[in-house]
Amino acid sequence: MSQSCSIEKCSRTSRWLCDCCEQYLCLQHLNEHNVSLISQLNPLTDEINALGDRLETLSIHDAIANCRQKLEDWREDCHQKIDCLFEQKCQELDQLVNEIVGPHREELNQINLKITEFIDAQETTRQDIELLRSTIRQLERNMNNIEEACFTINTRPLVTDDTLISIEKVTEHELDLSTLSPVYKTIHRPQGSFRPFTCNDEYLLIHQEPNLCLYDRKMNIVEQTLWPCGAIQDMCWSSTLEKFIVLGKNNIFLVDEHTMSIDNVYTIKERQWLSCTCSDTVLFACTNGRASSIMEFTLFPAIELIREWKHPLTCSKDEFIVSTVYNNGNLALMIVNVLNKSLRLELKYAKTFDSVWLFQFNINWVQKLAFRCCSLPGNEWLVVDYESGRLIQISRDGKVKKTIQYHPTPCRAMLFDTNILAISTTDEINLHTIH
Structure with missing residues (x-):
């Protein structure tokens, strides 16, 4: 026995059972139903096009600006720490030089003052001169030792690897x-x-x-x-x-x-x-x-x-x-x-x-x-x-x-x-x- 169309007030014989809505439809209502379904695709196309336009205009730079700034801040911080260490070691080097050279500079000044005193007084002895010469020779040997020894700077390469910075996708849980x-x-x-x-x-x-x-x-x-x-x-x-x-x-x-x-x-x-x-x-x-x-x-x-x-x-x-x-x-x-x-x-x-x-x-x-x-x-x-x-x-x-x-x-x-x-x-x- 043939099945009637499921649409209200339609007395035509059904020609098809629609899989999506499980209704028996006559040829006319089947066509109308198909047109209705097809028409619903147009708004979806519009939405897809809108999302495509949005994707094209999306500023990736703005989205990751804060992350880039954190990397920049990290770089500046590392540079500051290196500069600070450099200045500290320069000060240590200057201090070491002063500790070594300072006493010899003071001794030179004392010898120069002694010679000036003898010249001003227009009086000296052979013993004074020999003592001055001996002191000068010893000071000269000390300076030769300083120049030969000089200073040794031991440095190690700054070790960097990927573990210093990690980039992870984090989804923050919003609190309620x-x-x-x-x-x-x-x-x-x-x-x-x-x-x-x-x-x-x-x-x-x-x-x-x-x-x-x-x-x-x-x-x-x-x-x-x-x-x-x-x-x-x-x-x-x-x-x-x-x-x-x-x-x-x-x-x-x-x-x-x-x-x-x-x-x-x-x-x-x-x-x-x-x-x-x-x-x-x-x-x-x-x-x-x-x-x-x-x-x-x-x-x-x-x-x-x-x-x-x-x-x-x-x-x-x-x-x-x-x-x-x-x-x-x-x-x-x-x-x-x-x-x-x-x-x-x-x-x-x-x-x-x-x-x-x-x-x-x-x-x-x-x-x-x-x-x-x-x-x-x-x-x-x-x-x-x-x-x-x-x-x-x-x-x-x-x-x-x-x-x-x-x-x-x-x-x-x-x-x-x-x-x-x-x-x-x-x-x-x-x-x-x-x-």
């Missing part, structure tokens, strides 16, 4: 703020403790009045030292120096993670510091007050000022920068306007201070405290909103990705290890896991 766990560890801080804290791959550096304390991953104190240097404005870690950088009101200190020694390496006059951050090669330190400047320092071989970035490149004359965070070639700046009490996050290229994007928050600056942010994997950012008691996750393109309430009121945040988020409140630091 909604996965923030309950507090699993709390570090209490006594009254008078300064709120800034920072970390490296192994340790968390915290001020607990009256000490600077170094905590390990299990939150045990491994080192501590008395902090006698006044208020702490901010902290960061330098992987290049393998030391913590602590910002006082007017001074920059280096703290050794092994000995906890404290060295004052730079002092600013007339102005004060507020925040700091560093890349592999430079330190960025921001001044406190309207029309904030960002001072850029070399890290190696010494902390030395390179340049000062001023307004309006940094911010306007009625704004000041309350937080600076470096990540992957960019600087994230938390900027407050003192006239309209507004707050924005602006991402700038660290090399030129050109703006990448900015995000204007719907937050009023009332409590006159510094808003802080930290970097997250995938070039994302976490902003601490103490005014509303919130944590705000900002995507890599400058949009709000996630917002959660946090109690007690958060002041600062820092990603410790790959999935541990440390959040500072007024009296304590809470540790959470985040995925």
Whole structure:
């Protein structure tokens, strides 16, 4: 028995069973169905053409600019280290020459003075002359020995291989703020403790009045030292120096993670510091007050000022920068306007201070405290909103990705290890896991 067409209101006899939709179709509806399927190929062709055009215009240089810059920074750093070693060895050579030649030069001067005395006095003896001749002959033999021996410089070739630089494709796992766990560890801080804290791959550096304390991953104190240097404005870690950088009101200190020694390496006059951050090669330190400047320092071989970035490149004359965070070639700046009490996050290229994007928050600056942010994997950012008691996750393109309430009121945040988020409140630091 013949099968009717499956299309509603069609009484024709089916001619074909369509494999894709499993319907019995008459000749007319079979043709219409085929035309419909063919027509869906045209938009796909358009999409493929658009992707092809995009591939042709894609700037590979822009995509790998940060990676190339890291290679360039590494090369410059190696050159600086070689130059520093060269200067050190030149100084050692000069010192060695002076140690050998200096006594003979002094002896020559003494002989010359003695001869001058005899000539001025117009009186001498044969014994004096013979003694002078003997001394001169001995000095001459000593100089011959010096010239013959000279100096020996032993050098070894600078060994380089592919293991010095590794290039790998890395896919960063973006964190989801909604996965923030309950507090699993709390570090209490006594009254008078300064709120800034920072970390490296192994340790968390915290001020607990009256000490600077170094905590390990299990939150045990491994080192501590008395902090006698006044208020702490901010902290960061330098992987290049393998030391913590602590910002006082007017001074920059280096703290050794092994000995906890404290060295004052730079002092600013007339102005004060507020925040700091560093890349592999430079330190960025921001001044406190309207029309904030960002001072850029070399890290190696010494902390030395390179340049000062001023307004309006940094911010306007009625704004000041309350937080600076470096990540992957960019600087994230938390900027407050003192006239309209507004707050924005602006991402700038660290090399030129050109703006990448900015995000204007719907937050009023009332409590006159510094808003802080930290970097997250995938070039994302976490902003601490103490005014509303919130944590705000900002995507890599400058949009709000996630917002959660946090109690007690958060002041600062820092990603410790790959999935541990440390959040500072007024009296304590809470540790959470985040995925």
